[in-house]
Amino acid sequence: MPASKLYLAVVGVGGVGTAFLSQLASLPSSLRPTLIFLSRSSKQLYTSSYDPVSASDLPSSSSKLLSLPELTTYLSSAPGKAILVDNTSNQDVANSYPSFLRQGISVVTPNKKAFSGSLQLWTDIFDAVDSSDCQAMVYHESSVGAGLPVISTLKDLVATGDQVTRIEGVFSGTMSFLFNSFAPADGTGKGKWSQIVAQAKEAGYTEPDPRDDLNGMDVARKLTILARLAGLKVQGPDSFPVQSLIPKELETAKSSDEFMQRLPEFDSEMEGYKDEAAKAGKVVRYVGSVDVAAGKVKVGLEMVEKGTPIASLRGSDNLICFYTKRYGANPLVIQGAGAGGEVTAMGVTADLIKVVERLR
Amino acid sequence: MPASKLYLAVVGVGGVGTAFLSQLASLPSSLRPTLIFLSRSSKQLYTSSYDPVSASDLPSSSSKLLSLPELTTYLSSAPGKAILVDNTSNQDVANSYPSFLRQGISVVTPNKKAFSGSLQLWTDIFDAVDSSDCQAMVYHESSVGAGLPVISTLKDLVATGDQVTRIEGVFSGTMSFLFNSFAPADGTGKGKWSQIVAQAKEAGYTEPDPRDDLNGMDVARKLTILARLAGLKVQGPDSFPVQSLIPKELETAKSSDEFMQRLPEFDSEMEGYKDEAAKAGKVVRYVGSVDVAAGKVKVGLEMVEKGTPIASLRGSDNLICFYTKRYGANPLVIQGAGAGGEVTAMGVTADLIKVVERLR
Numbered sequence: 001m002p003a004s005k006l007y008l009a010v011v012g013v014g015g016v017g018t019a020f021l022s023q024l025a026s027l028p029s030s031l032r033p034t035l036i037f038l039s040r041s042s043k044q045l046y047t048s049s050y051d052p053v054s055a056s057d058l059p060s061s062s063s064k065l066l067s068l069p070e071l072t073t074y075l076s077s078a079p080g081k082a083i084l085v086d087n088t089s090n091q092d093v094a095n096s097y098p099s100f101l102r103q104g105i106s107v108v109t110p111n112k113k114a115f116s117g118s119l120q121l122w123t124d125i126f127d128a129v130d131s132s133d134c135q136a137m138v139y140h141e142s143s144v145g146a147g148l149p150v151i152s153t154l155k156d157l158v159a160t161g162d163q164v165t166r167i168e169g170v171f172s173g174t175m176s177f178l179f180n181s182f183a184p185a186d187g188t189g190k191g192k193w194s195q196i197v198a199q200a201k202e203a204g205y206t207e208p209d210p211r212d213d214l215n216g217m218d219v220a221r222k223l224t225i226l227a228r229l230a231g232l233k234v235q236g237p238d239s240f241p242v243q244s245l246i247p248k249e250l251e252t253a254k255s256s257d258e259f260m261q262r263l264p265e266f267d268s269e270m271e272g273y274k275d276e277a278a279k280a281g282k283v284v285r286y287v288g289s290v291d292v293a294a295g296k297v298k299v300g301l302e303m304v305e306k307g308t309p310i311a312s313l314r315g316s317d318n319l320i321c322f323y324t325k326r327y328g329a330n331p332l333v334i335q336g337a338g339a340g341g342e343v344t345a346m347g348v349t350a351d352l353i354k355v356v357e358r359l360r
Numbered sequence: 361m362p363a364s365k366l367y368l369a370v371v372g373v374g375g376v377g378t379a380f381l382s383q384l385a386s387l388p389s390s391l392r393p394t395l396i397f398l399s400r401s402s403k404q405l406y407t408s409s410y411d412p413v414s415a416s417d418l419p420s421s422s423s424k425l426l427s428l429p430e431l432t433t434y435l436s437s438a439p440g441k442a443i444l445v446d447n448t449s450n451q452d453v454a455n456s457y458p459s460f461l462r463q464g465i466s467v468v469t470p471n472k473k474a475f476s477g478s479l480q481l482w483t484d485i486f487d488a489v490d491s492s493d494c495q496a497m498v499y500h501e502s503s504v505g506a507g508l509p510v511i512s513t514l515k516d517l518v519a520t521g522d523q524v525t526r527i528e529g530v531f532s533g534t535m536s537f538l539f540n541s542f543a544p545a546d547g548t549g550k551g552k553w554s555q556i557v558a559q560a561k562e563a564g565y566t567e568p569d570p571r572d573d574l575n576g577m578d579v580a581r582k583l584t585i586l587a588r589l590a591g592l593k594v595q596g597p598d599s600f601p602v603q604s605l606i607p608k609e610l611e612t613a614k615s616s617d618e619f620m621q622r623l624p625e626f627d628s629e630m631e632g633y634k635d636e637a638a639k640a641g642k643v644v645r646y647v648g649s650v651d652v653a654a655g656k657v658k659v660g661l662e663m664v665e666k667g668t669p670i671a672s673l674r675g676s677d678n679l680i681c682f683y684t685k686r687y688g689a690n691p692l693v694i695q696g697a698g699a700g701g702e703v704t705a706m707g708v709t710a711d712l713i714k715v716v717e718r719l720r
Contacts, residue, residue, distance in 0.1 A: 026521040134390075134720065148692065149509045149516070156509070156710035161386040186667075307546070312672060315690050326703050330675050332508065332696035342686045350516035358718050360494070 003030055003356050005080040007050065009037035009071065012087035013058065016110060016142075019345035020087055021055050027349070031356050033083060037071070050078050068096040076103035081135070081359050085348060086111050095121065101128035101136040106359065108351045110142030110344050115228070116221035119235050122228060137355055142347030144171065144222045145318045145338040153334065154229050157324055164230045166323040167290040168331075171222045173316035173339040174213040175286040177205050183274045183283045185311045193270035194263040201260070205316060209256040214245040219288045219299045227290045227297045234297060243300025245286070277303045283311045309333055363390055363716050365440040367410065369397035369431065372447035373418065376470060376502075379705035380447055381415050387709070391716050393443060397431070410438050428456045436463035441495070441719050445708060446471050455481065461488035461496040466719065468711045470502030470704050475588070476581035479595050482588055497715055502707030504531065504582045505678045505698040513694065514589050517684055524590045526683040527650040528691075531582045533676035533699040534573040535646040537565050543634045543643045545671045553630035554623040561620070565676060569616040574605040579648045579659045587650045587657050594657060603660025605646070637663045643671045669693055 008024075010017065017040070024032060037046040038053055044062045045053045066074060075082035084100050086093050086109035094114035097107050098121070114121060129138055141151045157164055170176045181196045183189050191199070197214075200206050206213050220237035227234045234240065246259075247266045253259040277284040282303040287310065290297050304311045313319055318338030321331035337343050368384075370377065377400070384392060397406040398413055404422045405413045426434060435442035444460050446453050446469035454474035457467050458481070474481060489498055501511045517524055530536045541556050543549050551559070557574075560566050566573050580597035587594045594600065606619075607626045613619035637644040642663040647670065650657050664671045673679055678698030681691035697703050 023520050027519075031519075134717070147516075147686075149513050149694075152512070153509050156507075156706070156713075159387075159391075159713055160383050160706045160709040162706060307672065309669075309672075309695075312667065312669075317690050326507075326700075326706060327697055330677050330697060332694075334509075334692075334694055335669075336692035337687055337690060340686075346516070346520045346522060346686060349520040353516075353519055357494070 003032055003360050004034050006033035006356060006359055007075065007078040007080050007082040008033040008035045008085065008352075009046075009075055009082065010035065010085045010087065011037075011039050011093055012090070013038065013040040013055065014087065015341035016344045016348070017087035019341040020085065020348050023345055023349040024352070027353070031353050033352075033356060034080075036078065036082075037074070046074070068092065069099065072096065072099050072103050072105065075100070075105050081106070083108060083352065083355055083359075085109065085352060087345075087348065089113060091117070097121075097138065098124040098128045101125065101132060101138065104132060104136045106136050106355050107138045107140075108348055108355055109138075109140050110146070110348055111140070112143045112218075112221045112225065115140055115143055116224040116237050119228075119233060134358075137358065139351035139355060140225075141351050142344045144225055145320060145334070145336075146340065147343040147346035147350070148318060148320070148334050148336050148338055150320050150334055151225075151229065153332065154226060154322065157322060157326075157332075158229065158231070162327075163325040164292050164322060165325065166292060166331075167223075167226050167230060167320065168310075168323070169288060169320040170285060170310055170313055170318055171219045171288045171320070171338065172213065172286065173318060173337065174200065174206050174210075175219065176313055176318060176338075177316035179283075179285050180313055180315065182270070183277065183285075185283050185306050187278070189274075192264065192267045194260075194267050197263060198260060209259075211246055211256065211259055216242045216244050216286070216299050219286070223288045223290060223297050223299055227292075230290060230292050232290065232292065232295055232297070240297040241300065242298075245301075273301060281306060285310055285313075309335065363392055363720050364394050366393035366716060366719055367435065367438040367440050367442040368393040368395045368445065368712075369406075369435055369442065370395065370445045370447065371399050371453055372450070373398065373400040373415065374447065375701035376704045376708070377447035378415075379701040380445065380708050383705055383709040384712070387713070390720075391713050393712075393716060394440075396438065396442075397434070406434070428452065429459065432456065432459050432463050432465065435460070435465045441466070443468060443712065443715055443719075445469065445712060447705075447708065449473060451477070457481075457498065458484040458488045461485065461492060461498065464492060464496045466496050466715050467498045467500075468708055468715055469498075469500050470506070470708055471500070472503045472578075472581045472585065475500055475503055476584040476597050479588075479593060494718075497718065499711035499715060500585075501711050502704045504585055505680060505694070505696075506700060507703040507706035507710070508678060508680070508694050508696050508698055510586075510680050510694055511589065513692065514586060514682065517682060517686075517692075518589065518591070522687075523685040524652050524682060525685065526652060526691075527583075527586050527590060527680065528670075528683070529648060529680040530645060530670055530673055530678055531579045531648045531680070531698065532573065532646065533678060533697065534560065534566050534570075535579065536673055536678060536698075537676035539643075539645050540673055540675065542630070543637065543645075545643050545666050547638070549634075552624065552627045554620075554627050557623060558620060569619075571606055571616065571619055576602045576604050576646070576659050579646070583648045583650060583657050583659055587652075590650060590652050592650065592652065592655055592657070600657040601660065602658075605661075633661060641666060645670055645673075669695065
């Protein structure tokens with residue numbers, strides 16, 4: 001079956017979505033489904049007769065918007081199998097995955113929300129995949145580490161019968177950048193913590209409100225996904241210890257600006273962690289880990305031995321170590337940029353290719 | 361279609377093959393094709409009526425052996441689609457891949473020979489895949505770095521339109537072990553080169569004849585595969601510079617034993633490389649690289665900056681860096697054991713699952 005008999009809906013055309021559409025346009029026709037639905041915020045583009053649409057035709061506003069159930073019906077009635085690419089980080093769209101999948105619509109997404117939310121949603125999604133007899137599939141490589149082959153590798157380890165004993169690493173590009181700047185392994189770090197956060201914010205390395213990075217929830221969501229893939233029934237990202245780098249005293253800050261103004265109050269505490277680590281010949285890093293055997297997940301500051309891959313990280317790279325029975329003492333390690341529109345979109349596009357190869 | 365309607369032939373039941381059969385047996389039935397043919401050296405097990413066979417029934421000798429063309433006919437006449445898993449390192453089997461593929465038989469293998477041999481064989485294989493309209497596919501993850509996600513990652517980068525500019529790394533577990541022992545980054549290495557080779561040989565870290573590792577051809581074959589996947593028309597592993605660590609003076613050694621006895625003559629030369637690197641604050645490593653833009657591939661000794669991932673490698677780990685346009689200055693890095701029966705078989709089993717998911 002030619003790929004053009006497969007139908008594609010793309011929800012979300014922001015940074016990742018735009019990069020994805022550009023990558024999609026470059027695919028050979030044998031791998032490119034027919035784009036029939038496109039939406040961005042309150043704009044939608046589609047025709048009732050499933051004609052191909054183009055991103056350049058996305059209207060500035062749409063009068064009649066399809067609700068998520070209506071979109072499900074629209075896609076399930078398409079004249080061929082349909083694939084939904086969700087490039088949003090929207091919880092409502094994520095909550096609809098089981099409905100899409102039950103209607104035979106495959107889902108490809110970097111959206112963490114579906115896989116790191118309630119365990120019930122996770123179960124509903126994969127039950128829907130199972131009961132579709134493999135006709136509807138879900139791929140979400142970019143939900144952890146963007147385009148880095150993290151999810152696919154973990155799935156391969158598990159599927160081939162390896163025992164994953166421990167997963168450990170640096171799962172946030174922002175945290176990586178902050179700590180590699182604040183306490184580099186070669187001891188050259190000079191700036192105060194609050195200065196480094198301010199610089200990172202200005203350079204666009206943090207969310208607009210840096211508290212959205214510093215609370216650790218983004219890392220906790222990624223660890224939830226990995227722990228579940230490794231077989232743990234984790235209830236959610238708030239069901240295990242997550243160390244927030246928002247000091248208790250600043251939790252009442254009403255705005256991002258007020259928070260940044262008062263952050264220097266926290267500098268001596270962070271300097272203390274740095275010095276404590278240095279005295280032990282180590283460096284402080286923001287680490288996430290899953291101890292599969294003990295069933296424990298945690299996220300927070302750790303003192304890391306110099307010379308280890310985690311301590312040697314540079315820039316804003318992510319690093320993920322899989323310790324398994326087969327790999328023994330030396331883990332399987334994956335390292336590289338774990339954020340950014342292009343590399344996130346790459347994970348989405350590569351997943352889409354895999355779905356097309358299975359469906360066509 | 362249930363996976364049991366897919367038919368599986370396994371050629372080669374040595375270290376990798378045995379580990380593969382064990383992993384195969386653990387797969388859920390939804391992913392496990394029906395095993396109908398098994399061969400090891402001059403033994404074969406199959407029935408003319410395509411009945412399931414079991415490794416425990418492999419006879420001690422077979423009177424009538426199917427030739428490769430006969431096996432092709434046998435499999436193409438099976439009552440469902442057939443998959444050949446080639447766990448040998450046999451050139452004749454590799455040469456037959458185009459025939460298998462043209463008959464609609466998919467191929468899964470860790471055998472480097474097909475992909476690093478003549479460019480004509482490479483072209484024949486992928487032409488056969490293309491002309492099968494995706495009904496016959498070839499997967500060979502374990503041909504580079506065993507179960508590490510090297511081939512799949514490079515394919516995803518290329519397929520999604522990234523520009524791979526450079527591939528660099530340590531592609532031999534044996535070379536990794538030898539140099540990490542001889543010249544570790546922390547300067548603790550004490551043994552002479554010949555002693556370290558002898559220890560590695562005794563511990564089973566080298567081929568029975570260490571010259572099969574030291575000639576660099578295994579690394580050259582892997583680089584040939586990666587360079588071709590990145591788009592270079594490399595004629596073969598002997599078409600670019602490969603530095604052999606078999607000294608000219610010892611090329612005439614008639615046996616592995618004579619070679620090992622005379623290897624100490626080479627110690628001062630190797631010590632020289634080590635000292636030269638140390639004076640520059642570097643370490644000596646056996647590195648392979650593909651410069652995609654310049655179209656250049658090379659394999660040999662390099663002086664590597666301390667603190668870099670290659671210099672910091674431990675044990676017998678492989679390390680592969682992909683420099684691409686999207687990933688920018690910091691490469692996508694994959695690291696871990698790149699040899700061993702279990703992890704090599706893992707790559708084969710994971711590939712088989714992907715083929716089954718596409719065919720069923």
